[in-house]
Structure formats: structure tokens, C-alpha cells
Amino acid sequence: MDTSPTKRLRRAEEDGERRGGGEPGEAEERKTVDVSVIMPVHNASCWLEECLQAVFHQDFVGSMELSVFDDASTDDSRKVLESWRQRMEDRGISVVISGHDSSQPRGVGFAKNKAVAQSSGRYLCFQDADDIMLPQRVRLQYETALLHPNSLIGCRVQRLPEGSTARYTRWINSLTQDQLITQVYTSNGPTVVMPTWFCPRKLFRKVGLFDEGGKGVPEDLLFFYQLLRQGVCPIRVDQILLVYRYHERAATHSVTEETIWKLRVDFLQERVLRHWENFTIWNAGKQGRKLYRSLSLIDQKKVKAFCDVDANKIQKNFYTYEESKQRPKPTIPILHYKEATGPFIICVKLDMTGGVLEENLNSLQLKEGTDYYHFN
Known part of the structure; x- marks a missing residue:
């Protein structure tokens, strides 16, 4: 029996179509729509009115569906969702709402998978319950997806409260198309942030399901890495199409820095370092040394030097x-960056040196993605 994620997803979707997306026994067959808005929900009642109103006011003229999975909410999220059903349907937006009442939520990955499985759209527009779409979001991302049928589509964002995570927001919004690929190893996570994702259903099937490990698992980063392994190219609509809310209850806060660190190191080794015979770590301080210690023995032996400005x-x-258990213990030279040779892994945080790091890199006339990659 084939139990691959893609096969399981297709079976779940087929089951959902036979049931009409509701409880078992419903016989009405649902029609395919252009876009399904995929919304996992857990105790989001304080944000849902704004979120749903924004879905309601989309200027997209194609057919839309709102597919919601309630992951064991204990507030009145389900009541708020149901209160919008008739308004949405009067507006021409079909609504599918399901969930479970277990004492334990299963996590964001599980809820997203369920919402996708019960949906019927040819395209999937992922929407977090605490964020707010701008009216043109679905239309512009849909138009972009038609031009780039094998891509994951994102967009620029406005952070709420204004000024929160300022460096992170600048990074999200200023990446070039090339950097959507080259900067996937930084600590900021996916270069196209999850709340902005829009993609064809066939692309989601190709990549597979979100990880359902629950709390503490970065399901978006794992999915994004798998997407890149499949050769999918992320693209961003260069307009602000989402108000991206920052708050302490966000699921991302349950993921530890060490979990993210290990995933990033493994992906860097898989995608970059295995192709290099040797390299230099740019930063002889805490972060550069931590990277060195985190590498496999094979990749540690490729480090020819650290470089720095200090x-x-x-x-x-x-x-x-x-x-190190090796004898003699490894000793790595520390050089001034002008005396070092590439390729480089840059372990200095972006946008933290007043432009000095960027000026130094530019002075060496290096090409990002060939001569160096940012890791921090």
C-alpha cells in the first residue's frame, strides 16, 4: 500500500469531494473553483473578524472558496466562522468549515493539510487567521501564478504593529529575485514567508504534505526546503498584499533557535558545501565558530580559514x-578578510553593521550565490 504524502493527500481530497467537504454522509459533489483560501484556525477569535472581512472584500472576479480547519479551539472561533458563512456565500465565496474538538490541538501543519484536503481550488492561497489580506491580494497573485505555473508566489508585507521586527520586515520586502534563492540559509527562515504563499494545487501535491509534528516543528521551513529540492522557484509580487501581524501567541515562537539552526546547517551542507572543495567562514567570533563546530567532520576539514575585520x-x-576528538586538534587560521580567499560562508548578520559588511563584500567584487552565501 502506497502511504506517500502525495498519495495520502489525493485520497483525502477525493474523500472530501465525495463528502462535500463536510461530515460523512453528505452526498453533494462540490465543484472545482479557481482559488481556495486555506486557513488553519486555533483560538483566533480576536482576529477573525478583520481577517474574514478582508477575504470578503477581495476584488478577484474568479470563483473563490474559503476552506477552514479549526484545530481544537477553546474560544468562540467556530462561532465567528459560522457567523460569516452566509455573508460569504451571498458574496459568491463558498465556505467549507471543519475541525476537531480534541483536548489537544494537532498543530499548524495538521490543520493546513486538513484545510487543503477538503478544499477544491485549482490554486491555494494560504492565509493565517491573525493576518489581513489587502483587497487585491488574490487577484494579483492569481495573475502572477498564471504567468509562472510552476512557482510558489509570495508578496511584500506590512508589519503590524508598525515597527515591530523592523530588520526582518526590511529583509522580507527588499530581497531581489535572485536572493529569494541565495538567502534561503539565513536565520530568517523562508525567503517567501508562509502567510503570503499562493500556489497551484498540483505544486502542493508535488511537494507533499506539511509536517504534522505539532508544536515546536517549523512546518513552513521544512516544506520550503522540500519545495526547493523539487526545483520549484519562489517568486514575489513586489507589492504589499498582506498585513502580517506580530504577537507573542504566534506559533512560530514555539520553535527553538537550535531546531532552526540544525535544519539550516544540514540544508547548507546538502545544497552548497558538498559542491565545494574548501571555503572560508567570514566571522571568527561566536557565530562563525558555532557554524564550524556544527559541521560534519567532512565539511570541517574543508574550512581553510576564518576571516574577520576585528x-x-x-x-x-x-x-x-x-x-575535537581528533589528534592533533584542528587549528584554523584567522585572516583579515582582504587576505582571505573564497568561496565564503558569511556568518555576520545582515543590516547590523551600518553597511560595513555590505561595503566590504562589494569591495571584493564577489557574486552572491557563487562566491558567497549568507548564513546569519
Whole structure:
């Protein structure tokens, strides 16, 4: 029996179509629509009115559906959702709402998979219950998806409250098309952020399901990495189409930095370092050394030097990996960046040096994605 994620998704979708997307026993067959808005919900009642009103006011003229899965909410989220059903349907937006009442939520990945499985759209527009679409979002992303049928489509965002996560928001909105690929190893996560995703259903099937590990699992990052492994190219509509809310209850806060770190290191080794014979780590400080220690033994041996601009670090001449079980212990030279040779893994945070890092990189006339990759 084939139990692959894609097969399971197709069977779930077929079951949903036979049931009409509701409880077992409903015989009405649902029609395919152009776009399904995919919305996982867990205790989101305080945000749902704004979120649903924004879906209602989309200027998209094609057929739309709202597919919601309620992941064991204990507030009145379900009541709010049901209160919008008739208004949505009068507007021509079909509504599918399901969920479970277990004492334990199953997590964002599970809820997204369920919402996709019960939906019928040719295109999927992912929407978090705490965010707000701008009226043109579905239309513009749909038009872009028609031009790029094998891509994941994102957009620029407006952060709410204004000024929160300012560096992160600048990064999201300023990436070039090439950097949507080259900067996937940074600590910021997917270069096309999950709340802005829009894609063909066939692309979702190709990649598979979201990880259903629950709390503490970065299901969006895992899916994004798998998407890149499949050769899918992310694209961004260069307009603000989503108000992206920041708050302490967001699921992303349950994911530890160490979990993200390990996934990033593994993906960097898989996608970049295995193709390089040797390389230099740009940063002889805490983050550069942590990267070195996190590498496999094979990739540690490829590190020919650390480089830096800090005279105190450079004067030490070398770094000794004291915790290594190798004898003699590995010692790695520490050089001034002008004396170092590439390729480089940059372990200095972007937008944190007043432009000095960027000026230094530009002075060496290096090409991102060939001569160096950002890791932090």
C-alpha cells in the first residue's frame, strides 16, 4: 500500500469531494473553483473578524472558496466562522468549515493539510487567521501564478504593529529575485514567508504534505526546503498584499533557535558545501565558530580559514577546536578578510553593521550565490 504524502493527500481530497467537504454522509459533489483560501484556525477569535472581512472584500472576479480547519479551539472561533458563512456565500465565496474538538490541538501543519484536503481550488492561497489580506491580494497573485505555473508566489508585507521586527520586515520586502534563492540559509527562515504563499494545487501535491509534528516543528521551513529540492522557484509580487501581524501567541515562537539552526546547517551542507572543495567562514567570533563546530567532520576539514575585520581576533592567528576528538586538534587560521580567499560562508548578520559588511563584500567584487552565501 502506497502511504506517500502525495498519495495520502489525493485520497483525502477525493474523500472530501465525495463528502462535500463536510461530515460523512453528505452526498453533494462540490465543484472545482479557481482559488481556495486555506486557513488553519486555533483560538483566533480576536482576529477573525478583520481577517474574514478582508477575504470578503477581495476584488478577484474568479470563483473563490474559503476552506477552514479549526484545530481544537477553546474560544468562540467556530462561532465567528459560522457567523460569516452566509455573508460569504451571498458574496459568491463558498465556505467549507471543519475541525476537531480534541483536548489537544494537532498543530499548524495538521490543520493546513486538513484545510487543503477538503478544499477544491485549482490554486491555494494560504492565509493565517491573525493576518489581513489587502483587497487585491488574490487577484494579483492569481495573475502572477498564471504567468509562472510552476512557482510558489509570495508578496511584500506590512508589519503590524508598525515597527515591530523592523530588520526582518526590511529583509522580507527588499530581497531581489535572485536572493529569494541565495538567502534561503539565513536565520530568517523562508525567503517567501508562509502567510503570503499562493500556489497551484498540483505544486502542493508535488511537494507533499506539511509536517504534522505539532508544536515546536517549523512546518513552513521544512516544506520550503522540500519545495526547493523539487526545483520549484519562489517568486514575489513586489507589492504589499498582506498585513502580517506580530504577537507573542504566534506559533512560530514555539520553535527553538537550535531546531532552526540544525535544519539550516544540514540544508547548507546538502545544497552548497558538498559542491565545494574548501571555503572560508567570514566571522571568527561566536557565530562563525558555532557554524564550524556544527559541521560534519567532512565539511570541517574543508574550512581553510576564518576571516574577520576585528584586529583582536586576527592577532590570535588561529582558532583551535578544543572539543575535537581528533589528534592533533584542528587549528584554523584567522585572516583579515582582504587576505582571505573564497568561496565564503558569511556568518555576520545582515543590516547590523551600518553597511560595513555590505561595503566590504562589494569591495571584493564577489557574486552572491557563487562566491558567497549568507548564513546569519
